[in-house]
Amino acid sequence: MPKQHTLFGRPVRLSPRRISLLLVGLGLFAFFTLFITLPSSIPQGPSLSKTLADHKIPVPKVPKIHNPFSSSILNPFRPAIHAPPEQKNSTYGGSSWYANWNWRSPFSSSVTLDENRSLLPPLKDRPPIYCYYDTTVQREKATQEAESDLLLTWRRAWWAQGFKPIILSAPEAINNPLYDELQRLNLEPTFKTDMMRWLAWENMGGGLLAHHLLFPMAPRDDAVLSYLRRGEYPVLSRWEGMDNALFAGTKTAITEAVTKALRHPERKDAKDFISAVSADTFLVDPKHEGLASYDPRTIETKFAKVGEQLGANRATGLQSLNYLINAHLHLSWLGSFPKGIAVVKPLPEHTTTMVQPALDLATWLTSCPDTPMPATCPPNLPKCSPCVATHPMKISTPARYRNTTGLYTIGTVPHPYTFAALNTLKSDIDIPWVRRKMNRDLWLAELTKEHLGTGVSGSARVITFKEAVAGDWATAHSIWLTAERETLPHDLDWYFGFAIPVNATDSGKSETPVPGPERRPKPYHDPGDGLLPTAEDLMLEPELMQKARDIGKSKEKKDIDVRNAIEAWNLADVEAWKFARAFLARSRVERLKWEEEERKYAGGAGSDKEDKRSGGWSRWTE
Secondary structure, rough: OOOEEEOOOOOOOOHHHHHHHHHHHHHHHHHHHHHHHHHHOOOOOOOOHHHHOOOOOOOOOOOOOOOOOOOOOOOOOOOOOOOOOOOOOEEEEEEEEEEEEOOOOOOOHHHHHHOEEEEEEOOOOOOEEEEEOOOOOOOOOHHHHHHHHHHHHHHHHHOOOOOOEEEEEEEHHHOOHHHHHOOOOOOHHHHHHHHHHHHHHOOEEEEEEEEEEEEEOOOOOOOHHHHHHHHHOOOOOOEEEOOOOOEEHHHHHHHHHHHHOOOOOOHHHHOOOHHHHHHHHOOEOOOOOOEHHHHHHHHHHOOOHHHHHHHOOOOHHHHHHHHHHHHHHHHHHOOOOOOOOEEEOHHHHHOOOHHHHHHHHHHHHHOOOOOOOOOOOOOOOOOOOOOOOOOOOEEEOOOOOOOOOEEEEEEEEOHHHHHOOOOOOOOOHHHHHHHOOOOOOOHHHHHHHHHHHHHOOOOHHHHHHHHHHHHHHHHHHHEEEOOOOOOOOOOHHHHOOOOOOEOOOEEEEEEOOOOOOOOOHHHHHHHOOOOOOHHHHHHHHHHHHHHHHHHHOOOOOHHHHHHHHHHHHOOOHHHHHHHHHHHHHHHHHHHHHHHHHHOOOOOOOOOOOOOOOOOOOOOOOO
């Protein structure tokens, strides 16, 4: 008979399950009792810090661990943050941007807190370069127009090299306190005109003073041009063998030199400023390989035909000289890229129509410009290779971007929708297709595959792309256009520094007809970059391209939803597209702002005619 357990005289019946629960409860009670009571029962000994202090052992401070997600945009619980304030002149044609030193951030929205606001590098200061144009001299209308065209060529060439060209005239000289002293002196007419030039320059506070027939003809990284672009001229300088073509100095040094010239005892016999001051007034620099001066002596000795035209009819001769200088600027640019022009064309099987404007631009850049003396070279490049129409510069269509010295790159950046429609020849893209079949960031992956390889994230590819567009080296070796524009930007002359035949008149007709297919040089295509389109596929591309433009401008909810879905699925590709579009738009805004400031002065900037073909660009096509 089993033993009967009792508690307080009453029988207790414990099943195995109840015994287990009782044991667990007793165990938990014992554990918590020990955890609470044990520390208080241990006597306190000397603290660790006191012991270490007694033995003079330094205790390292533990650095505070920063939580990277506390203020990150990825943290949904972070406090609200104000977006950076809008900067002046930071919108144009549907693009908006924010200049910041952190422009290499892979995604602009992490800084701007705005999906449609691109992060661009800060604009570099353009050192002013001044040129004096005497508006008090009476000229015939034809001569005045020819001189105005020549001044436009001068401004355009220096602007493309990173300077801010400014035309000075008599009002700046009259505003100088030393002008009254000049008027009381009996001077040679040539010396007085030269003094007016120096008074106008001194009134502006120094910098660079150039003749309107001095042009930069060298690569952007030329040593002399790089020095001038820094904007620091501690000593009053001129360049050997260039007479009065270029001066550099501070306001203090210029004021001292002007005072010496006005009060020089032999000033009555002086013909120009240099002869009116002592030889030690200037630091004479012997190096000026990147500068070309078309002074009368150079024209007479090297370009006699133009010199004869100037003697026979000044207006005709000036126009001929303008054509010659523009051709030499173009020739100098061609000489900077002996390896030719690369029109990048990722996945070339269905993107021929997309890159056709870039191919047209490459064709014109490699064409020989009109010139009265075709076989001549710039004055500073006597051993150049003249442009020969029978041997044009090489044009290639690589599938990937190559950071190669001596190679100029023209890129066409498509919106992800445009690239998807062309690459798949699909006109009915919808959200389910985007989610299930669309390859993410395909264009950028193909573009940077040779540079970065495979297996690299989209954010790393975006950083590389931004460097290719806006890096210090890249701006002079590449230009990136958006695919959705129906025509090339009409102001690319200011980007390259010479007139190229893509400008349009107000009627929308090109000043120089675009070459037909039979005249266009066939670009080189490496079979390893991919297949070329068949004739049937090539016929489908224009319609798909136009539909992509229409989708971009559409206000219908269905089109907007598809566009938003594609942008959300291709964050790297759309970041690259917005960045390239904003970068080119800002370069035009910078120039338009400068023209607006200069238009009210003598000579003006008067160079840009609004492109009436556009009819107002949308956020998609500008």
